[in-house]
Amino acid sequence: MQHLIDIMDMTVEEVDQLILKAEDIIANPAAYAEKCRGKKLATLFFEPSTRTRLSFEAAMYELGGHVLGFADANSSSATKGETVADTIRVVGCYADIIAMRHPKEGAPLVATQVANVPIINAGDGGHNHPTQTLTDLLTIHREKGTYEGLTIGFCGDLKFGRTVHSLLQAMCRYPNTKFVLIAPDELKIPGYLRDKLDKLNIPYTETPDLESAMPELDVLYMTRVQQERFFNEADYVRLKDTYILTPEKLSKAKSDMIILHPLPRVNEIPRAIDDDPRACYFKQVLNGKYARMALIMKLLGIS
Numbered sequence: 383m384q385h386l387i388d389i390m391d392m393t394v395e396e397v398d399q400l401i402l403k404a405e406d407i408i409a410n411p412a413a414y415a416e417k418c419r420g421k422k423l424a425t426l427f428f429e430p431s432t433r434t435r436l437s438f439e440a441a442m443y444e445l446g447g448h449v450l451g452f453a454d455a456n457s458s459s460a461t462k463g464e465t466v467a468d469t470i471r472v473v474g475c476y477a478d479i480i481a482m483r484h485p486k487e488g489a490p491l492v493a494t495q496v497a498n499v500p501i502i503n504a505g506d507g508g509h510n511h512p513t514q515t516l517t518d519l520l521t522i523h524r525e526k527g528t529y530e531g532l533t534i535g536f537c538g539d540l541k542f543g544r545t546v547h548s549l550l551q552a553m554c555r556y557p558n559t560k561f562v563l564i565a566p567d568e569l570k571i572p573g574y575l576r577d578k579l580d581k582l583n584i585p586y587t588e589t590p591d592l593e594s595a596m597p598e599l600d601v602l603y604m605t606r607v608q609q610e611r612f613f614n615e616a617d618y619v620r621l622k623d624t625y626i627l628t629p630e631k632l633s634k635a636k637s638d639m640i641i642l643h644p645l646p647r648v649n650e651i652p653r654a655i656d657d658d659p660r661a662c663y664f665k666q667v668l669n670g671k672y673a674r675m676a677l678i679m680k681l682l683g684i685s
């Protein structure tokens with residue numbers, strides 16, 4: 383039985399095949415409409431979500447399957463003290479596959495230790511978000527046509543940004559990737575990721591300055607400063623508007639650069655940017671459904 387807890391659980395060949403499957407689903411949706419007939423997906427969201435939960439649910443419906451679950455831990459027996467392990471054992475009696483989000487890093491990994499069905503990590507605290515990475519990779523594939531030789535700028539909260547942590551590791555596996563890590567000192571990437579880049583000899587620079595980094599980027603991955611990860615409200619208020627992608631800053635970018643953002647956004651991308659052809663974050667949202675359709679099929683062993 384295969385789970386997806388960390389994007390590195392999948393080989394690069396598996397990821398590439400899954401992206402090609404998602405492309406085929408986009409091209410031939412009717413061919414997939416019955417693939418999960420009779421199967422049930424449980425979405426267990428112990429932390430808020432719009433895109434991830436609803437795209438998983440839409441994905442399962444579009445495969446002909448069914449969905450059950452909860453969107454709020456307060457409506458589950460977690461409020462009565464039930465452990466994650468017990469919740470997973472129980473839901474495994476009702477569902478064929480489980481997508482779970484949890485505020486605690488490692489909770490989905492704990493779930494795999496007792497699960498009798500595949501577990502998908504739909505985001506664990508400030509750690510990982512592998513299905514957002516599949517979404518991001520599908521978007522890069524569709525917009526740039528390659529994963530090779532790209533200079534990727536990650537901007538904003540690189541410390542707590544689980545989408546950044548997962549995509550950065552995934553992109554390390556493609557040739558000639560370069561990273562520009564744009565963050566204030568307080569929100570730089572965790573040491574374990576910097577160690578990984580050093581060990582793999584991946585070229586990267588760290589800078590607090592978005593504007594000066596802009597001209598060299600092929601992909602700009604903006605992120606929200608996440609209020610929910612801060613222990614101190616004053617630190618959040620001081621840092622929250624560090625980066626705002628104004629039209630003036632964007633004028634320094636390549637004409638074929640793409641702008642990604644896992645969303646939700648707050649102030650970091652003004653609405654004025656939405657009509658720029660480089661803005662791909664709403665295409666990214668739609669791609670998330672197709673990437674998750676391909677993933678559900680893979681983990682259920684359906685071709």
Ligand code: CP
Binds near residue numbers: 505645
């Ligand atoms: N990108 C993402 O994880 O969005 P949600 O928090 O709305 O699921």
